[in-house]
Amino acid sequence: MDPKRELTSVDLAALVTELNRYEGAKVDKAYLYGDDLLRFRMRDFDRGRVELILEVGDVKRAHTADPEHVPDAPGRPPNFAMMLRNRLSGADFVGVEQFEFDRILVFEFARGDENTRLVVELFGQGNVAVLDETGEVVQSLETVRLKSRTVAPGSQYEFPASRLNPLTVGYETLEQRMDDSDTDVVRTLATQLNLGGLYAEELCTRAGVEKTMSIEDAGDEQYRAIHDAIEELRTRLRSGDFDPRVYTDDEAVVDVTPFPLEEREREGLDSEGYDNFNDALDEYFYRLDLEDDDPEEMGQQRPDFEAEIEKKKRIIDQQEGAIENFEEQAEAERRRAELLYANYDLVDEVLSTVQEARGNDVSWDEIRETLEAGAEQGIPAAEAVVDVDGADGTVTIELDDTEVAVTVDTGVEKNADRLYTEAKRIEEKKEGAMTAIENTREELEEVKRRREAWEADDEGEAEPDDEAEGEDRDWLSVESVPIRTSEQWYERFRWFRTSDGFLVIGGRNADQNEEIVTKYLDTHDLFFHTQAHGGPVTIVKATGPSEPSEAVEFPEATKEEAAQFAVSYSSTWKEGRFAGEAYMVTPDQVSKTPESGEYIEKGSFVIRGDRTYFRDVEAEVSIGVQCEGETRVLGGPPAAIVDRVETSVRLQPGRYAQNDAAKMLYRKFKERFTDQSFLRKVASPDKIQEFLPPGGSEIVEE
Incomplete structure (x- = not known):
């Protein structure tokens, strides 16, 4: 069993209760180890020396530690540590909160009239952001610039989108979330109520509800029992x-929890009790660190290629976000310039009026009052003015729902030229960012090449391969299949590659349908x-998102496979029908603009012009395990999958729910592969389920 390396939301809820007992402790000094572990040395009136550990790397944790367990102070402190010392030395620890039910802790410190908040993100790539009293980021371990949120010095800190908090959910909300699900009870608790797999199973056990029970078979009795179990959990967490x-497991640590879990007992694990949760966390992660560093376990120290790869990917994500922001900013500046020309007479009237007033020594306040009076009288030029800024010598005019700030002492043309120049400057920054992202991608590929070379050396030492290079291997009988994976931008969508090598992506929901069309088409x-309602938007990509768009000749096989993909992952499958109809159009026929008087739902689009239809398309998919090149689960139209994987199973609409079908496929693959460890890592039931169509499935005997 793999050991836990990240704290759960339940762990953090318990931790907050205990850490707040240290309220009033004073900060002596802050230390930063590497780029992901912070240590705060504090003094508590009742307890004496307190060591607070915060780690946001591959291991994500927060707890107080025994002084014997803390690492020695590093050498010269980096800038981040110096900044923390300048802000926090002598500060009082005010308290800590968990943001909603997310894996985010917010620590607050006060010194004089200056308050500092430390936001510790214990999810994803991990991060620590230091905020001032206004919520502005002073500094952060990682800069994040994504479309959904920004964490960067000088910006207001943005929390991730809110999630449902199961500890505060009312019975009616729980009932609604459960009824809206189309899977079993435990998966609904894990995903829809954000409890995660372990605690979802634990609550089912405590409530006496069969975790694999289909939602269709569950009702008020089961929901009430689950709600009572959640209430009991909430009470214990808040009371301490x-x-x-x-x-x-065999003396190796595998988990740490704030109270005993029946699920862990059932697994036959040994357990050790502790007086408080902080002590248990400290002991767990101290022993985990020792086990990770055990030379007998590790052998020759392997470079942490995964950490390097993740860091490069993180940088690429940030660079892509910056490029997208530059594009939006440049487009906004050009639009403002065009609006000035489109409304030339109105803008010229505003500028001339203000210039004349300033020439007669009229104050900015009087100009503002005059314009406000003119707006009340219905004068269009005055109505368009939304702000007057005497300090900058500008007037802001609203043109077609867009605010444009113009400099008063120049004319319309010069103001427009200034905006065009700013758009060009932003585009030059975009070009620099694109060069930087290409360099980072090259660095990422170099790390991957070094990893492959290391793994190839390992294979050569452990098991000489007498087979000629390029000759097919029987991966089913190999004792140890080397794992090679990489994450791609399209993997959060439904996807496959056609037998001709073209990438096909489809939406999993209305939001993704919208995103695919607006961003990737x-x-x-x-x-x-x-033709069936509720199908995924499906597009066949001619080129990648970062490549110049080029016309290509799509083979008929690619079109047929894309049509089968669209049918198989639509409501056709969910309704148990074995065939459906799909159509194909070009991007210029797809629009979000409805006909007059009509309304378009999110994820839906208007199609104009002739369509190419594919009739009587079979609803059928194959799920298989790929071993050559990358090792992973693949799923999609059989013609596109079978030749790419070592072994596969064909499916049609049927009676087994997604969760059950995924487990059935996993068991079949276990029967075929000798290396069970490899299979658990790359083809677990959860990974298989990502490729299953919505609704029930049946295995087609081959």
């Missing part, structure tokens, strides 16, 4: 009624959809 446990791509 803990009985912490460190769980071990390019001029030379193909758009597919089904």
